[in-house]
Amino acid sequence: MAINVTPIPRLTTLTTPAFTLGTANAAGDAITAVASNSTLLAFDATVPASTGTAATGVATVAPRRDHVHASTISASQAEEEAGSSTTAFTSPGNQQYHPSAAKAWLYWEMTGTHGILASYGISGIADYAVGQTTITFTTAFSSVNYAPTYGNNWNRLIGGETGQQAAGSIRIAVTNVDGGALSDINQAGAAFFGDQ
Protein backbone atom coordinates (compact mmCIF):
# COMPACT_ATOMS: atom_id res chain seq x y z
CA MET A 1 0.00 0.00 0.00
CA ALA A 2 1.36 3.36 -1.06
CA ILE A 3 1.45 6.11 1.39
CA ASN A 4 1.38 9.62 -0.03
CA VAL A 5 2.86 12.21 2.20
CA THR A 6 1.70 15.72 1.48
CA PRO A 7 3.80 18.39 3.21
CA ILE A 8 1.72 20.77 5.15
CA PRO A 9 2.85 24.29 4.31
CA ARG A 10 4.34 26.00 7.26
CA LEU A 11 2.35 28.98 8.33
CA THR A 12 4.59 32.03 8.26
CA THR A 13 4.07 34.76 10.75
CA LEU A 14 4.51 38.19 9.18
CA THR A 15 5.89 40.88 11.43
CA THR A 16 6.54 44.56 11.27
CA PRO A 17 9.70 45.31 9.35
CA ALA A 18 12.65 46.06 11.54
CA PHE A 19 15.30 46.77 8.94
CA THR A 20 17.98 49.13 10.02
CA LEU A 21 19.65 51.55 7.64
CA GLY A 22 23.36 51.45 8.06
CA THR A 23 26.66 52.09 6.41
CA ALA A 24 27.43 48.43 5.55
CA ASN A 25 25.52 45.25 4.73
CA ALA A 26 24.98 42.87 7.63
CA ALA A 27 22.95 39.66 8.04
CA GLY A 28 20.21 39.60 10.62
CA ASP A 29 19.19 36.64 12.76
CA ALA A 30 15.41 36.98 13.03
CA ILE A 31 13.36 34.00 11.83
CA THR A 32 10.29 36.03 11.07
CA ALA A 33 9.31 37.51 7.69
CA VAL A 34 7.83 40.70 6.39
CA ALA A 35 5.22 41.22 3.71
CA SER A 36 6.31 42.69 0.42
CA ASN A 37 3.93 45.60 0.85
CA SER A 38 5.24 46.62 4.22
CA THR A 39 6.27 50.20 4.92
CA LEU A 40 9.95 50.60 5.58
CA LEU A 41 11.18 53.29 7.93
CA ALA A 42 13.64 55.41 6.02
CA PHE A 43 12.78 59.02 6.80
CA ASP A 44 12.02 61.09 9.81
CA ALA A 45 10.30 64.43 10.21
CA THR A 46 13.15 66.26 11.85
CA VAL A 47 14.05 69.63 10.32
CA PRO A 48 17.58 69.39 9.01
CA ALA A 49 20.22 71.59 10.53
CA SER A 50 21.06 74.72 8.57
CA THR A 51 24.82 74.78 8.92
CA GLY A 52 27.30 73.77 11.53
CA THR A 53 30.48 71.88 12.19
CA ALA A 54 31.07 69.05 9.74
CA ALA A 55 30.10 65.61 11.18
CA THR A 56 29.34 62.15 9.79
CA GLY A 57 26.21 61.82 11.94
CA VAL A 58 24.66 58.86 13.79
CA ALA A 59 20.97 59.01 12.86
CA THR A 60 19.46 55.80 11.49
CA VAL A 61 16.97 57.62 9.28
CA ALA A 62 17.44 60.15 6.53
CA PRO A 63 15.73 63.41 5.57
CA ARG A 64 13.26 63.26 2.71
CA ARG A 65 14.38 63.91 -0.86
CA ASP A 66 12.58 67.26 -0.91
CA HIS A 67 13.89 68.47 2.40
CA VAL A 68 15.12 72.06 2.58
CA HIS A 69 17.89 73.40 4.77
CA ALA A 70 17.34 76.71 6.42
CA SER A 71 19.06 79.52 4.58
CA THR A 72 22.41 80.54 5.89
CA ILE A 73 22.35 83.86 7.64
CA SER A 74 24.20 86.52 5.70
CA ALA A 75 25.78 89.31 7.68
CA SER A 76 23.97 92.62 7.75
CA GLN A 77 25.78 95.88 7.11
CA ALA A 78 26.06 96.41 10.86
CA GLU A 79 27.54 92.95 11.36
CA GLU A 80 30.00 93.50 8.55
CA GLU A 81 31.03 96.83 10.02
CA ALA A 82 31.43 95.28 13.48
CA GLY A 83 33.57 92.57 11.96
CA SER A 84 33.19 90.25 14.95
CA SER A 85 30.53 87.64 14.10
CA THR A 86 31.74 84.09 13.54
CA THR A 87 28.32 82.69 12.65
CA ALA A 88 26.97 85.09 10.02
CA PHE A 89 28.32 84.77 6.52
CA THR A 90 29.53 87.46 4.16
CA SER A 91 27.39 88.03 1.09
CA PRO A 92 28.53 89.69 -2.13
CA GLY A 93 26.13 92.56 -1.55
CA ASN A 94 27.43 93.43 1.88
CA GLN A 95 31.06 92.38 2.00
CA GLN A 96 32.29 95.87 1.19
CA TYR A 97 31.06 97.08 4.59
CA HIS A 98 33.68 95.03 6.44
CA PRO A 99 36.43 97.31 7.77
CA SER A 100 39.07 95.41 5.85
CA ALA A 101 37.38 95.91 2.49
CA ALA A 102 38.13 98.75 0.10
CA LYS A 103 35.08 100.96 -0.19
CA ALA A 104 36.19 102.39 -3.50
CA TRP A 105 39.09 102.10 -5.88
CA LEU A 106 40.11 103.65 -9.15
CA TYR A 107 42.61 103.11 -11.91
CA TRP A 108 42.77 106.10 -14.20
CA GLU A 109 44.85 108.10 -16.63
CA MET A 110 45.54 111.81 -16.65
CA THR A 111 47.14 112.36 -20.02
CA GLY A 112 44.83 113.47 -22.80
CA THR A 113 41.37 113.14 -21.37
CA HIS A 114 41.14 112.06 -17.77
CA GLY A 115 39.92 108.54 -18.37
CA ILE A 116 38.60 105.95 -15.94
CA LEU A 117 40.16 102.61 -16.86
CA ALA A 118 38.58 100.58 -14.06
CA SER A 119 36.82 101.46 -10.84
CA TYR A 120 34.55 100.44 -8.01
CA GLY A 121 32.46 102.73 -5.85
CA ILE A 122 33.41 105.77 -7.91
CA SER A 123 30.80 108.18 -9.23
CA GLY A 124 33.11 110.26 -11.38
CA ILE A 125 36.39 112.10 -11.64
CA ALA A 126 37.28 115.64 -12.52
CA ASP A 127 40.31 116.78 -14.46
CA TYR A 128 40.95 119.70 -12.12
CA ALA A 129 44.27 120.86 -13.48
CA VAL A 130 47.63 119.54 -14.60
CA GLY A 131 48.46 116.78 -12.13
CA GLN A 132 45.23 117.17 -10.21
CA THR A 133 42.20 114.90 -10.15
CA THR A 134 39.13 115.13 -7.97
CA ILE A 135 37.58 111.74 -7.26
CA THR A 136 33.94 111.53 -6.16
CA PHE A 137 32.77 108.40 -4.34
CA THR A 138 29.43 106.82 -5.12
CA THR A 139 28.78 106.59 -1.38
CA ALA A 140 30.35 109.14 0.90
CA PHE A 141 32.43 108.06 3.87
CA SER A 142 30.93 108.69 7.30
CA SER A 143 33.69 111.20 8.05
CA VAL A 144 36.92 112.53 6.60
CA ASN A 145 38.82 109.92 8.61
CA TYR A 146 39.37 107.28 5.96
CA ALA A 147 42.53 105.90 4.47
CA PRO A 148 43.53 106.50 0.87
CA THR A 149 46.32 104.55 -0.75
CA TYR A 150 47.94 105.44 -4.04
CA GLY A 151 50.30 103.93 -6.53
CA ASN A 152 51.63 104.48 -10.00
CA ASN A 153 54.11 103.04 -12.41
CA TRP A 154 55.25 106.31 -13.88
CA ASN A 155 57.90 107.52 -11.48
CA ARG A 156 55.79 110.23 -9.91
CA LEU A 157 54.80 111.19 -6.40
CA ILE A 158 51.10 110.96 -5.75
CA GLY A 159 49.07 111.98 -2.74
CA GLY A 160 46.08 113.86 -1.45
CA GLU A 161 46.07 117.63 -1.52
CA THR A 162 46.10 119.38 1.83
CA GLY A 163 42.59 120.12 3.06
CA GLN A 164 40.95 118.42 0.11
CA GLN A 165 39.98 115.11 1.70
CA ALA A 166 36.21 115.36 2.11
CA ALA A 167 33.77 112.63 3.07
CA GLY A 168 32.40 112.40 -0.44
CA SER A 169 35.44 113.17 -2.55
CA ILE A 170 39.17 113.73 -2.54
CA ARG A 171 41.53 115.76 -4.67
CA ILE A 172 44.74 114.07 -5.63
CA ALA A 173 47.95 115.70 -6.76
CA VAL A 174 50.71 114.14 -8.81
CA THR A 175 54.15 115.69 -8.88
CA ASN A 176 57.49 115.01 -10.44
CA VAL A 177 59.87 113.12 -8.21
CA ASP A 178 62.65 115.64 -8.71
CA GLY A 179 61.22 119.12 -8.96
CA GLY A 180 57.93 118.73 -7.17
CA ALA A 181 55.96 120.42 -9.95
CA LEU A 182 52.47 119.17 -10.67
CA SER A 183 52.57 116.71 -13.52
CA ASP A 184 50.07 114.57 -15.39
CA ILE A 185 50.63 110.87 -15.11
CA ASN A 186 49.98 108.15 -17.62
CA GLN A 187 48.17 105.81 -15.25
CA ALA A 188 47.69 105.65 -11.53
CA GLY A 189 45.68 103.73 -8.98
CA ALA A 190 43.99 104.60 -5.72
CA ALA A 191 42.01 102.67 -3.12
CA PHE A 192 40.06 103.95 -0.15
CA PHE A 193 39.38 102.24 3.18
CA GLY A 194 37.12 103.37 5.99
CA ASP A 195 33.55 103.52 7.22
CA GLN A 196 30.75 104.60 4.93
Place this chain on the structure above:
Amino acid sequence: MQTLYITDKPDGGIAILTLVDDDEAGIALAQNLYELSRTTDLVSRFDSAIHTTRAIAAGIDGHRPQVLLGRCTDADLPENRKYRGAWRWVSDESSDPLSGKIVIDSKTAKEIDENN
Protein backbone atom coordinates in the same frame (compact mmCIF):
# COMPACT_ATOMS: atom_id res chain seq x y z
CA MET B 1 32.21 109.06 -27.27
CA GLN B 2 32.23 109.83 -23.61
CA THR B 3 30.31 112.92 -22.57
CA LEU B 4 32.36 115.34 -20.53
CA TYR B 5 30.97 118.15 -18.41
CA ILE B 6 32.65 121.51 -17.98
CA THR B 7 32.44 123.46 -14.77
CA ASP B 8 34.18 126.51 -13.38
CA LYS B 9 37.00 126.78 -10.85
CA PRO B 10 37.85 129.58 -8.42
CA ASP B 11 40.96 130.50 -10.42
CA GLY B 12 38.94 131.17 -13.56
CA GLY B 13 39.87 127.91 -15.20
CA ILE B 14 37.71 124.91 -15.85
CA ALA B 15 37.34 121.43 -14.42
CA ILE B 16 36.28 118.62 -16.72
CA LEU B 17 34.02 115.94 -15.28
CA THR B 18 33.92 112.32 -16.39
CA LEU B 19 31.14 110.17 -14.96
CA VAL B 20 31.49 106.42 -14.51
CA ASP B 21 27.95 105.36 -15.35
CA ASP B 22 25.12 106.59 -17.54
CA ASP B 23 23.39 109.43 -15.80
CA GLU B 24 20.10 110.16 -17.50
CA ALA B 25 18.62 111.62 -14.32
CA GLY B 26 21.61 113.89 -13.83
CA ILE B 27 22.13 112.77 -10.24
CA ALA B 28 25.75 111.72 -10.62
CA LEU B 29 26.51 114.99 -12.39
CA ALA B 30 24.98 116.96 -9.53
CA GLN B 31 26.86 114.83 -7.01
CA ASN B 32 30.20 115.51 -8.70
CA LEU B 33 29.45 119.24 -8.93
CA TYR B 34 28.48 119.20 -5.26
CA GLU B 35 31.80 117.64 -4.32
CA LEU B 36 33.77 120.09 -6.43
CA SER B 37 31.99 123.01 -4.79
CA ARG B 38 33.19 122.20 -1.25
CA THR B 39 35.10 124.87 0.60
CA THR B 40 34.75 124.74 4.40
CA ASP B 41 32.22 121.91 4.50
CA LEU B 42 34.07 118.62 4.16
CA VAL B 43 31.59 116.24 5.74
CA SER B 44 28.00 116.85 4.61
CA ARG B 45 26.45 114.28 2.31
CA PHE B 46 25.07 114.89 -1.12
CA ASP B 47 21.25 114.71 -1.18
CA SER B 48 19.84 114.48 -4.68
CA ALA B 49 16.47 115.80 -3.50
CA ILE B 50 18.05 119.02 -2.29
CA HIS B 51 21.31 119.44 -4.12
CA THR B 52 20.21 120.00 -7.67
CA THR B 53 22.55 121.54 -10.23
CA ARG B 54 20.56 124.76 -9.87
CA ALA B 55 20.94 124.77 -6.07
CA ILE B 56 24.64 124.02 -6.36
CA ALA B 57 25.09 126.84 -8.86
CA ALA B 58 23.30 129.21 -6.50
CA GLY B 59 25.59 128.24 -3.64
CA ILE B 60 25.22 126.06 -0.56
CA ASP B 61 26.48 126.83 2.91
CA GLY B 62 30.07 125.67 3.14
CA HIS B 63 30.32 125.42 -0.63
CA ARG B 64 31.05 127.93 -3.33
CA PRO B 65 28.62 128.36 -6.24
CA GLN B 66 29.56 125.69 -8.77
CA VAL B 67 28.23 126.33 -12.24
CA LEU B 68 27.81 123.77 -14.98
CA LEU B 69 29.18 125.61 -18.00
CA GLY B 70 28.93 123.16 -20.82
CA ARG B 71 29.17 119.71 -22.26
CA CYS B 72 31.53 118.21 -24.82
CA THR B 73 33.33 115.01 -25.76
CA ASP B 74 36.96 114.02 -25.50
CA ALA B 75 37.38 114.87 -29.18
CA ASP B 76 36.66 118.50 -28.31
CA LEU B 77 39.61 118.81 -25.94
CA PRO B 78 42.90 120.37 -27.04
CA GLU B 79 45.44 117.65 -27.80
CA ASN B 80 48.26 119.33 -25.94
CA ARG B 81 47.87 119.71 -22.19
CA LYS B 82 50.77 122.14 -21.92
CA TYR B 83 48.28 124.98 -21.64
CA ARG B 84 45.77 123.06 -19.52
CA GLY B 85 45.72 125.93 -17.05
CA ALA B 86 44.70 128.30 -19.83
CA TRP B 87 41.72 126.29 -21.02
CA ARG B 88 38.50 128.26 -20.93
CA TRP B 89 34.97 127.45 -21.93
CA VAL B 90 33.20 129.66 -24.45
CA SER B 91 29.50 129.16 -25.03
CA ASP B 92 28.42 129.30 -28.65
CA GLU B 93 25.15 130.86 -27.51
CA SER B 94 23.07 128.40 -29.46
CA SER B 95 19.72 127.08 -28.30
CA ASP B 96 21.58 124.48 -26.28
CA PRO B 97 22.88 126.34 -23.21
CA LEU B 98 25.57 123.70 -22.68
CA SER B 99 26.95 123.92 -26.21
CA GLY B 100 30.29 125.60 -26.73
CA LYS B 101 33.97 124.89 -27.05
CA ILE B 102 37.24 125.02 -25.16
CA VAL B 103 39.63 127.80 -26.10
CA ILE B 104 43.07 128.69 -24.82
CA ASP B 105 43.33 132.01 -23.02
CA SER B 106 46.36 133.71 -24.53
CA LYS B 107 47.28 135.73 -21.45
CA THR B 108 47.33 132.68 -19.20
CA ALA B 109 49.14 130.70 -21.85
CA LYS B 110 51.85 133.36 -21.94
CA GLU B 111 52.22 133.16 -18.17
CA ILE B 112 52.60 129.39 -18.45
CA ASP B 113 55.35 129.85 -21.04
CA GLU B 114 57.14 132.38 -18.83
CA ASN B 115 57.01 130.10 -15.80
CA ASN B 116 58.42 127.17 -17.70
